[in-house]
Amino acid sequence: DVKVTQSSRYLVKRTGEKVFLECVQDMDHENMFWYRQDPGLGLRLIYFSYDVKMKEKGDIPEGYSVSREKKERFSLILESASTNQTSMYLCASRLAGTGAYGYTFGSGTRLTVV
Amino acid sequence: DQQVKQNSPSLSVQEGRISILNCDYTNSMFDYFLWYKKYPAEGPTFLISISSIKDKNEDGRFTVFLNKSAKHLSLHIVPSQPGDSAVYFCAASVTGNQFYFGTGTSLTVIP
Numbered sequence: 001d002v003k004v005t006q007s008s009r010y011l012v013k014r015t016g017e018k019v020f021l022e023c024v025q026d027m028d029h030e031n032m033f034w035y036r037q038d039p040g041l042g043l044r045l046i047y048f049s050y051d052v053k054m055k056e057k058g059d060i061p062e063g064y065s066v067s068r069e070k071k072e073r074f075s076l077i078l079e080s081a082s083t084n085q086t087s088m089y090l091c092a093s094r095l096a097g098t099g100a101y102g103y104t105f106g107s108g109t110r111l112t113v114v
Numbered sequence: 115d116q117q118v119k120q121n122s123p124s125l126s127v128q129e130g131r132i133s134i135l136n137c138d139y140t141n142s143m144f145d146y147f148l149w150y151k152k153y154p155a156e157g158p159t160f161l162i163s164i165s166s167i168k169d170k171n172e173d174g175r176f177t178v179f180l181n182k183s184a185k186h187l188s189l190h191i192v193p194s195q196p197g198d199s200a201v202y203f204c205a206a207s208v209t210g211n212q213f214y215f216g217t218g219t220s221l222t223v224i225p
């Protein structure tokens with residue numbers, strides 16, 4: 001069964017910590033995405049990557065960075081965690097050129113910054 | 115600025131009745147539309163899609179309607195079942211590019 005795996009379901013971090021959220025997909029997908037989901041705001045795109053070593057800013061990149069050193073892995077980095085980054089983080093992947101079929105999402109990481 | 119909008123944050127429907135979830139968009143270049151379903155503590159799962167060359171797509175109990183002139187799409191669930199209780203997101207894209215998601219509608223189907 002193909003899947004997108006996010007390494008942690010729940011995380012609690014302190015303000016100012018550097019936080020790494022990991023996402024791995026086993027579908028050989030070129031495109032990968034990081035979203036955050038907040039009540040009343042839906043899913044907002046943080047960063048995405050069309051292929052290895054590539055990255056593009058989404059709608060809300062401030063306070064985040066990403067790394068895509070291997071095709072299967074896309075990491076989201078919170079450089080210095082703040083309480084307003086408490087959220088549900090969702091990773092997704094997609095085969096390039098198949099926008100018609102949407103994304104496959106991971107189960108999400110619920111991050112709490114205290 | 116929100117390019118995809120779901121103006122109803124919540125909806126309650128009796129089991130067996132029809133659920134209608136609505137979505138509006140502003141970008142006339144969008145040519146592919148999806149609906150996702152999300153349970154708490156899980157990632158969204160793909161439900162149904164429609165391309166701009168169609169005005170209707172049906173899959174079992176789920177039908178999506180697209181009105182391009184009104185920039186409006188809707189998801190109909192008939193008959194609604196308690197297991198359909200979830201948050202539903204619509205999403206739109208220009209093919210090959212990122213999807214823009216709505217804010218979600220929380221559907222509760224009452225047994």
